[in-house]
Structure formats: C-alpha cells, structure tokens
Amino acid sequence: xxxxxxxxVVSGVGWISGGRGGGRGRRPxxxxxxxxxxxxxELFAAPPRNFGRFDAGSxxxxxxxxxxxxxxxxxxxxxRTGLLGTNENGCLETNLAYFRDYVQAGRKLARGNLFIYTLxxxxxxxxxxxxxxxxxxxxxxxxxxxxxxxxLAELAGLAADAVSRGEADGMIAVHADERAGMGLVLRRARGxxxxxxxxxxxxxxxxxxxxxDAMANAxxxxxxxxxxx
Amino acid sequence: xxxxxxxxxxLVTAWGHGAAACWRGLLSGSPAFSEIRRFDCxxxxxxxxxxxxxxxxxxxxxxVMGLLKPLLAEAAGRIPRDALVLLATTTGEVDLLETAPxxxxxxxxxxxxxxxxxxxxxxxxxxxxxxxxxxxxxxxxSLIRGKKREAVLVVACDAVTEFIxxxxxxxxxxxxxxxxPFDRHRKGLTIGEAAAFALLMSEERxxxxxxxxxxxxxxxxxSGDANHMTGPSRDGEGLALAVRQALRSADVPAERIGxxxxxxxxxxxxxxxxxxxFKKVFQRPIPMYSIKGSVGHTMGAAGLVETILALESLHEQxxxxxxxxxxxxxxxxxxxxxxxxxxRGMEAALTTNSGFGGLNAALVLKx
Numbered sequence: 171x172x173x174x175x176x177x178x179v180v181s182g183v184g185w186i187s188g189g190r191g192g193g194r195g196r197r198p199x200x201x202x203x204x205x206x207x208x209x210x211x212e213l214f215a216a217p218p219r220n221f222g223r224f225d226a227g228s229x230x231x232x233x234x235x236x237x238x239x240x241x242x243x244x245x246x247x248x249x250r251t252g253l254l255g256t257n258e259n260g261c262l263e264t265n266l267a268y269f270r271d272y273v274q275a276g277r278k279l280a281r282g283n284l285f286i287y288t289l290x291x292x293x294x295x296x297x298x299x300x301x302x303x304x305x306x307x308x309x310x311x312x313x314x315x316x317x318x319x320x321x322l323a324e325l326a327g328l329a330a331d332a333v334s335r336g337e338a339d340g341m342i343a344v345h346a347d348e349r350a351g352m353g354l355v356l357r358r359a360r361g362x363x364x365x366x367x368x369x370x371x372x373x374x375x376x377x378x379x380x381x382x383d384a385m386a387n388a389x390x391x392x393x394x395x396x397x398x399x
Numbered sequence: 400x401x402x403x404x405x406x407x408x409x410l411v412t413a414w415g416h417g418a419a420a421c422w423r424g425l426l427s428g429s430p431a432f433s434e435i436r437r438f439d440c441x442x443x444x445x446x447x448x449x450x451x452x453x454x455x456x457x458x459x460x461x462x463v464m465g466l467l468k469p470l471l472a473e474a475a476g477r478i479p480r481d482a483l484v485l486l487a488t489t490t491g492e493v494d495l496l497e498t499a500p501x502x503x504x505x506x507x508x509x510x511x512x513x514x515x516x517x518x519x520x521x522x523x524x525x526x527x528x529x530x531x532x533x534x535x536x537x538x539x540x541s542l543i544r545g546k547k548r549e550a551v552l553v554v555a556c557d558a559v560t561e562f563i564x565x566x567x568x569x570x571x572x573x574x575x576x577x578x579x580p581f582d583r584h585r586k587g588l589t590i591g592e593a594a595a596f597a598l599l600m601s602e603e604r605x606x607x608x609x610x611x612x613x614x615x616x617x618x619x620x621x622s623g624d625a626n627h628m629t630g631p632s633r634d635g636e637g638l639a640l641a642v643r644q645a646l647r648s649a650d651v652p653a654e655r656i657g658x659x660x661x662x663x664x665x666x667x668x669x670x671x672x673x674x675x676x677f678k679k680v681f682q683r684p685i686p687m688y689s690i691k692g693s694v695g696h697t698m699g700a701a702g703l704v705e706t707i708l709a710l711e712s713l714h715e716q717x718x719x720x721x722x723x724x725x726x727x728x729x730x731x732x733x734x735x736x737x738x739x740x741x742x743r744g745m746e747a748a749l750t751t752n753s754g755f756g757g758l759n760a761a762l763v764l765k766x
Contacts, residue, residue: 262504285565295758
C-alpha cells in the first residue's frame with residue numbers, strides 16, 4: 171500500500187442539479203435557490219463580487235465549488251489550490267449571447283460584460299477569483315465522454331496528478347454547465363485515512379463506496395436536471 | 400522520469416508559413432500589421448491586425464481551418480496516429496457562429512483536427528484564455544513525464560474575427576496605431592492570427608524512431624492571480640508563482656535562464672505586471688522580448704508560436720528584438736531592446752503567457 175503522503179483523496183464533494191444543491195455535510199438535501207446559497211455564511215464569507223453579472227455556467231461553477239470546499243474539512247482550501255473544469259458545450263451559449271447583443275446593437279458596440287464570458291475558462295476564472303485559488307486553472311474538454319461522470323473522473327485524475335507532482339497543494343475538479351454541476355476537492359491523504367477515499371472511489375451520503383463516474387451521473391443526471399440525493 | 404522533446408513543429412503567422420519566415424520577420428523588428436478588410440471596422444477601436452497573407456473568408460470552411468488544413472497536410476506522415484491531440488484555442492471557428500452556430504463548437508473543431516491528423520482517438524481541448532497553448536504544452540509534457548503518453552500533438556489556432564475585434568474594442572484594449580509592447584507610450588494590443596502545431600515525444604520513443612529533437616520542454620508552471628477577470632494582478636505575484644514553479648519543475652536555477660519570451664501584449668497593465676513578476680524572480684536583467692509588436696496577439700495560439708520561436712532563439716543564441724519599440728518604458732530598461740541581442744552560452748529560455756481571469760503559464764525550454 172502506498173504511504174498516505176503518496177495517496178490523493180477526495181476530501182469534499184458538492185453538487186447542484188435541477189435547483190437542488192448539496193454536499194455530504196448537507197443532508198437531507200434541500201432545494202435552495204442559488205441566491206440562498208450566496209447568503210449562507212458557511213459557504214461564502216461575503217457574496218461574490220459581481221455575481222449578478224456572471225453567466226449561468228459561472229454561477230453554477232462558483233456555487234458547486236463553494237459546496238465542495240465547505241464539504242472538505244477545515245483547511246481544505248490552501249492558497250495554492252487549483253481548479254480544473256469541464257462541461258459538454260464549451261461556451262456556445264455565452265458566445266451566442268454576446269454576439270446576438272452586438273448584432274442587435276447595429277454591430278457598433280459590443281458589451282464587455284458579455285464578451286468576458288466567451289471563453290470556456292471564464293467560469294473557472296470567476297470561481298478562482300471568488301475563493302482566492304492561486305494554483306493551476308484551465309478548462310479540459312472531453313468530447314465523446316460517456317456522460318458527465320466520465321469527464322469528471324478524467325479531470326479528477328489530472329487534478330490528482332498535479333497534486334502528486336507538487337504543482338498545487340490541492341485541486342478542485344468541477345463539471346459545470348448552465349443547469350447542473352458537480353465538484354470534487356482533492357488533496358494528499360493524511361495519516362490513516364481509509365483507502366476507499368482514494369480515487370476513483372468516494373463515499374456517497376449513506377456511506378457506500380461509489381465511483382466518481384457513477385456518483386456524478388446519479389447526482390447531476392446525464393440529461394440535466396436529474397434528481398439530487 | 401522521461402524528458403519531453405519537441406520533435407516536429409510548424410506554424411503560420413502574419414509573416415507567412417514557417418518558423419524561418421517568422422524568425423526573419425522578427426529579426427527585422429518590423430510589425431506585420433495590415434488593415435482589416437474581412438469586416439467593417441469603422442465603429443471598432445482599431446482597423447489594424449496581424450493578418451495571415453492570402454487567408455480570406457470562404458463559405459466552405461472557417462478561417463482557422465484555412466490555416467490548419469495546409470499546415471497539417473504538409474506534416475502528414477510525420478505525426479504518429481497514436482499521438483494524443485490537444486487542441487488549444489480561445490474561440491476556434493467562431494466565424495461560423497452566425498451561419499452555423501453548432502459548427503462553431505470547439506468539440507467540432509477538435510474532431511476536424513483529429514481527422515486531419517488521422518488520430519486514432521478523440522483528442523482533448525485545453526483552454527486557459529490567452530495562455531491556452533502554453534497550458535496545453537504543460538499538460539502534454541506532464542503526460543509524457545508521467546509515462547502516461549509517449550506522444551502528444553499540441554495544435555493551436557485563433558483567427559482575426561469580428562467577434563474578437565469587437566470584443567477587445569469593447570474593453571478599450573486595442574492600440575489603433577499598432578501594439579508597442581514595453582514602450583513608454585504603449586496603449587494596447589493588436590489582434591493577430593496564427594496556427595501552429597508541436598509534436599511532443601518521450602526521449603525514449605524519439606530515440607527509437609530516430610527523431611531529431613528541436614528542443615525540450617524541461618519544466619512548466621501554471622497559476623492563477625485570483626484577482627480580476629480582465630486585469631492582471633498589479634504586483635505580478637501570480638505570474639512569479641508560475642515562473643518559480645516552472646524553474647523548480649525543470650530543476651533549472653534562475654541564473655541559468657538566458658532569455659525570456661514575455662507575453663508582452665502592449666497593454667499598460669500587462670507589461671507592467673510582467674516586469675514586476677520577473678524582477679521578483681531574477682536578480683539581474685535578462686534579455687527579454689515580446690513578439691506581439693510583430694505578429695500581434697494570436698490569443699490561444701500565442702504560447703505555442705512563442706515556444707517554437709523561443710526554441711529558434713535558443714539555437715541561434717539570439718534574443719530577437721521587441722518589434723515596434725520606440726521609447727523603452729523606464730521600468731523595462733536593460734530588459735528589452737529594439738535590436739537583436741546575442742545570448743552566447745544560453746542553456747535555457749523561459750516563455751510565459753497570461754490570460755483573462757489572471758491565468759498564468761510558464762515554460763522552461765532547453766535546446
């Protein structure tokens with residue numbers, strides 16, 4: 171068996187689906203609106219600056235990360251925590267929103283507040299700013315992945331490798347689009363933490379070991395708007 | 400641990416096809432800017448861009464496919480089919496957005512690129528704003544160092560589109576007279592377009608296949624400023640963190656870096672931030688340059704274009720001039736030059752990029 175220091179564990183999980191949001195520390199699941207999450211001082215020390223301006227994907231990514239970080243134990247968020255993200259559509263919706271607005275304005279004046287969300291990495295950048303994450307941040311598109319869970323599991327593997335190589339103290343892997351999202355907090359194992367917490371296994375809220383793939387699919391629903399726990 | 404070698408690379412920029420043409424253009428110290436005629440710029444902040452000659456809108460394909468098709472066709476046969484394709488771009492085929500929105504999705508572009516390369520499996524998209532291709536090179540190198548892959552093909556592209564020029568205009572980020580990185584009177588950037596690829600390979604496989612190494616990606620570092628969506632951190636600490644990580648990853652002390660290819664967009668804040676970052680890491684001025692006064696800011700492709708040219712710089716032992724530099728910003732004195740600078744004995748070079756959201760990436764390269 172590997173030394174604890176060599177093992178990477180999932181220390182926090184958060185999800186939002188169909189308007190529901192949760193984490194292992196939030197059971198039974200509630201049905202909060204995102205605004206309710208923003209007012210929760212356990213999730214946000216202060217409401218994120220400019221949250222009202224965020225595009226839908228950025229709102230979900232930010233709230234999912236808040237839930238996952240809260241779910242991770244105290245100290246789970248180090249200064250050099252990074253954030254990797256994925257989704258299915260890149261930024262097509264925000265591209266359309268920005269360009270339609272520009273065309274409707276007579277192709278004379280674009281709106282910067284819409285332009286800044288025309289990158290797949292924009293939701294990650296907003297989230298990193300919100301939580302002061304200074305580690306690696308980038309978008310990883312996984313075309314043809316068999317569901318959100320598969321994409322998130324691959325992303326979690328990349329994130330774990332980055333922690334193993336010492337490129338970050340911790341990483342968050344998040345799958346977020348306009349309707350749903352799930353995030354995992356990863357860090358090095360401490361002491362005698364059970365092996366079931368090591369990737370690709372995490373424990374669901376009733377204590378059963380499930381794969382990241384299965385968990386993401388169950389919680390977020392591959393069709394979007396699936397039932398939360 | 401396996402070294403990551405660059406065994407094939409090519410590019411197309413406003414200087415035309417090939418690294419040699421671009422290198423000659425850089426050494427001339429002149430900008431390759433011209434007037435945009437693809438769309439009406441009358442209401443936009445600048446009419447200038449670094450445009451690839453002979454690239455024109457064509458209803459049968461996107462602009463970036465017009466760049467990538469000939470580039471990758473020329474390389475056919477030299478790219479192994481088992482190489483994992485990493486596509487780095489900011490907006491890809493966004494010129495299709497009005498006529499065929501779904502076709503502008505990045506996964507569609509990736510599928511087309513994989514077809515051109517006859518790749519055996521679907522590739523991946525890496526996007527980190529204007530540090531996208533630097534991040535892709537870092538991920539590719541990490542997959543090879545970790546022995547998860549033997550070969551990774553990084554493909555990068557972005558084109559000059561109305562979408563992009565209007566967007567940067569809305570942020571008042573363009574210099575109507577052309578970008579002047581590290582100049583005292585710089586006012587903003589000039590958009591450019593480019594496509595490039597680099598085939599990364601493990602040292603062992605490159606030896607087996609008797610491939611000639613163009614250089615090595617010896618180390619990498621990625622960081623976030625966690626500061627602002629469009630403005631860099633004022634103190635440069637985020638970029639400094641990425642540079643220190645890259646040096647650690649390469650096991651190269653700062654004093655062995657012989658030149659720096661800076662992001663150098665020509666905006667007031669970016670260039671100032673970079674200088675602060677480098678001054679935190681390096682004890683003395685190092686020959687530093689930006690190519691964006693010559694080939695413009697090629698966005699998602701910038702990092703790969705700059706890496707290929709930094710390898711050229713390592714081989715030639717010359718740091719190219721910072722084009723369009725008229726009056727050096729006093730903050731940049733002794734770091735940048737409007738003329739080429741000899742760097743005899745240079746063993747390693749640093750290249751850095753930063754993008755929207757404060758995403759930073761740094762690579763340490765060896766010849």
